Amino acid sequence: MEKGMVKLSVMYPNQDGKKFDLDYYSNQHVSLVAKLLGDSVKSASVEKGLGGNAPDSPAVYIAIGNLYFESMDSFHKSFSPNAEEIMADLPNFTDIEPVVQISEIVL
Template structure:
């Protein structure tokens, strides 16, 4: 199983509408990616390791797939629609990482 993590840096003054992200944006993602998408998780950044410090990421979205090929095949036809929705909830420039899941809850 692989995980596609979309990390939104928590830069000063960043705009991020977590409610929109969790409801509207992830609904678009679910509909576009269909059965290839096995699970979704969303994290809201709270803090860094240092007490009282700001979280490095305002939010993170995690999408789970059976393989990189499954992700690419399902995402490619809908990339424009999914990526085009970003301006509706953030002005942060996301970082994307694809990982192989070795241990999960």
């Protein structure tokens, strides 16, 4: 990643009684998002939570998806027209309400 790039992080809190299908998310949802957003996505990653800061504590997030864009303008131009279709796919893999953060890469 380069300084000044924009990172979209979508974090799924690890909550008892909630579902999250990591296989679907990694293989179907990420492919859908990549297809819809096209070349505006410079890089992507999926993280699986393994643990918290205390020994043997559960991960705060069951999964985190990250997308990297050249700029906020690039993010908005690609994401806004496709947001409805992307959000409509969420029930296929989770019933968790994600936490979203947009960040600028500074280092």
